[in-house]
Amino acid sequence: MTVRGDDFTEAVIAVVESIPPGEISTYGEVAAEAGFPGAARAVGNLLRTTPGLPWWRVITATGRLVPHHEREHAQRLRAEGITVNKGKVIMGRLP
């Protein structure tokens, strides 16, 4: 489908909403899935300006939680059953 005019916004929202509970994704992954690889920053802006989205399921590529929201973020992730440790998310790869 030719992603309609809104493309970016609609696509990113759809991808973020499609993230299953207990799973997480990164800004870069969401951007690429939405069809805008490299637009990780734009994704962050969209999640910030678009309420109602499970933004807590989206973290930075380094496994770091969203800056300025670590507290809120970690708490939400824990509620989803995601393991958080010292502001970082465990992605099935332990040291």
Place this chain on the structure above:
DNA sequence: TATCTGACGATAG
């Protein structure tokens, strides 16, 4: 139209 901003990413030091 131009410029700045930002819930980014990667690399370098």
Place this chain on the structure above:
DNA sequence: CCTATCGCCAGAT
């Protein structure tokens, strides 16, 4: 682990 710098993109002013 931290900060600094560059590249990237879309939105806001």
